[in-house]
Amino acid sequence: MHTKEDRTSEGTALDGEFTRRSLGIMLAQTRASAVALTLAGPLYGLVIVPRTGWLPWLVWYVTLVASLLLRQRYFMHLVARDGYTGQTLHRVSLWAGVTGLLTAACVPLFVHWLTLTEVAIMTVLTLGQLLVAVIGVKPRMYAVYMAGSLSMVYVGWLVHGTGIHKLVIGLAMVLGGTMMQRAVHTYWKTLRDNAEMGASKAQLVDQLRAALERQHDIQLARSRFLGAASHDLRQPVQALMFLTDIFKRTSDMARREAIAPQIVRTGESIDTMFRHLVDFAQIEAGTLRANLQPVHLGRLIQAIVAGFAEKCAAKGLRFRVDMRSDGAVMADPVLLERVLRNFLDNAAKYSLVGEIVLTVQQSGEDLEISVEDQGVGMDEEDLALVWNSFHRGRSAALAEAEGIGLGLAICRHMADMMGARLGLSSRPGQGTRVTICLPRPAEPVCVARLDDNLRELNLQGRLIAVIEDDGATRRALTSWLQDAGAAVVAGAGLSETQEALLASGRRLDCILADYRLSEGDGVTAIAALRQQHGAVPALILSAEPDLQERGLGLPCLQKPVAPEALMAHLRQLFPDPGRSLESPDRGETSVAV
Incomplete structure (x- = not known):
């Protein structure tokens, strides 16, 4: 759907194309008409000179030629100064019409010396000039020019013609003028339609060019993206390979303790780069949303x-x-x-x-x-x-x-x-x-009181279910939770986790699940376990890039998950014994933490 701004822009482009074409036609043909009228002047002289002598005709002819030369210089000056604008087109058409009237003006100027036959000859010459008039690109201006030219020629018929001549010629001029005006309007409409087609084609070409340029930029950005990712990720990976090799081969505990922080920092660097690449890919794909x-x-x-x-x-x-x-x-x-x-x-x-x-x-x-x-x-x-x-x-x-x-x-x-x-x-x-x-929020909010004791995570006595189909990740997460004091049941899918829970014989406190599993997905697995164990807290841990946009109805953390981020979420689920997060009072807005 086109907006008002789009339609305005399209209309401006069409007007600009029409003006450019109209002015181009007028400038080209006024040059040709200046030459034609200069050469046609002597033909008028063949009729006028025998009746009036050389001097009257020469004054008229010199005035005509001088006006034609001056108008062409003026047109060139206008275009050079103002360009192909509507104002330039209006001025060019105005002066083309004024100078064009000088040829028809010879009839009233010399009417007393002319015969009816010579008036007829002047009428034919004037009609020929009207038929090829270049100001047809401006229908209203052409109507004024045509009316002025025919009126001047009709003066000769008024002076020398009989009653029937005046009536017939007058009607012929009115009917002929109407037909020529309609022809001019058709010509103008055709020119505008052609301009509209040209503008549309130009717009399509511009859109295609812009689309190709965007595609080219996207390809360059993608190549740069892949090149940068490939090069910069190799550096810390290379360092990690050397450090882990040294850590594996050495038996010196002091040296191991010195190398361990370097391994951690290198892993964090890889994690940061990976997160940036994922974020950048989401931004480029337009899938990142703000809630x-x-x-x-x-x-x-x-x-x-x-x-x-x-x-x-x-x-x-x-x-x-x-x-x-x-x-x-x-x-x-x-x-x-x-x-x-x-x-x-x-x-x-x-x-x-x-x-x-x-x-x-x-x-x-x-x-x-x-x-x-x-x-x-x-x-x-x-x-x-x-x-x-x-x-x-x-x-x-x-x-x-x-x-x-x-x-x-x-x-x-x-x-x-x-x-x-x-x-x-x-x-x-x-x-x-x-x-x-x-x-700040427009409405007041109520938040839970903070306590320094919340900084320590103690999962002693908690039973946590881990559903993760990647074995290495499942084992690492299980060990991390056990170090925090939790009892863990883990499985690659729902059925394996259910069997482990049944064997434990304990009440389930929390579920940590990957989203994409070999058996269905984590959301379905969580729903199944909640049917059996009640509305226990649950958290999705997944490498899927657009979990927040899917509206899963569950809190999500995107892999790789920083241990402190997971720790912060578990603190909210398991505050210190005897403490609980306060519920917001009525009329206050709950707040995300």
Whole structure:
């Protein structure tokens, strides 16, 4: 469906094409008519000179030729100054008509010296001129020009003709003029239809060219995407291969303890790159969506920074959170978490020494979250390109930071989806400060009270079912949960998990399931277990890129899942004994955490 703006644009394009064609025709034919009238002047002289002598005819002829020469120069000046515009077309047609009337003007000028036969000859010459008049591209102007020319010629018939001559010639002029006017209108309509077809074809060509250019850009971006992903992912993978080989071959515990943090950091780097590639692919495919809702910053930030201080300490950096203000903002909790994790990852990546500070403060009626570091910083040239995809500035080389240049570009897109404002300031050698500003909810919200004890996850006495068809992932997740004190029953599918639960003879507390299973899907498996064990909490863990858009009715985490992210979700499910999350009061809005 065409919008009003589209129709206006199409109409403008059509008018422009019609004007260009009309003016092109008029300019070409006025040059030809100037030559023809100049050569036709002596023919008029053959009729006029024998009656009036040379001087009257010569004055008329010189005036005609001079006007023709001057009008052509004037037309060239108009086009050079104003271009092919409607105003130019109007002026050209006006002066073409005025100068054209000079040929018909010879009849009333010399009418007293002419005979009826010579008036008839002048009438035929004038009609011939009208039939090929170039101002037919302007029907109204042509009507005025034709009426003026025929009126001047009719003066000769009024002076020399009889009553029947005057009547017949008058009627012939009216009928003939009407027919010529209709012919001119048909010519004008045909010209406009041709212009419309030309404009439509030009528009289709432009659309095709734009589509081809977009496709070419997409192909270039895809090639660049694959090239960057292939090259940049190989670097940390190569490092990981060497580190794991050293870890495997050495028996020196001190050396193993030194290598283990490097392996962890390299794995985190691969995870970050992988997440960026998945986010970028979703953005390019248009499948990423924002689900705006009240989000409590304190709780979200608590989950995000879990373990980040240890990560900074391993690099010799300090980290702190400065909560100058607190409360809820309108955002998508998943997208906001990704944005803030990108901010923190970049701060750690580009800092060699110093401190990283995450600050939450009031900014007008909104809340501003900033991450400030004392890292290598950026110069003005890099700042201008920092939000572009695949851009990696000189600071990346200075900090020896791994990456593919997608983090801030993804943050910009996600912030736009949430209606948030991003800001970034940096100075070489002094650090970088990046901010995101989010609006508060229009209605008051009620949030659960935070407690420092929630930082420790204790799953002692809890029975958790793990449904995961990938054996390595199932075993790793089972071990991680058991380290947190949980009892775990695990299976590759629903039937295997049901058998393990039956054998345990215990009450089920939680379900963790992959979405895509060899036997159906995780949502169906969760529903089946809930029918048997009641409405137990459940969480989907999957590598599917668009789970949030599918409306599964279950909380989802996208693989690879950071342990601290899973820990944060389990804390919400299993608060400390004796404590429970408060329900929101009537009339207040619940808040996502």
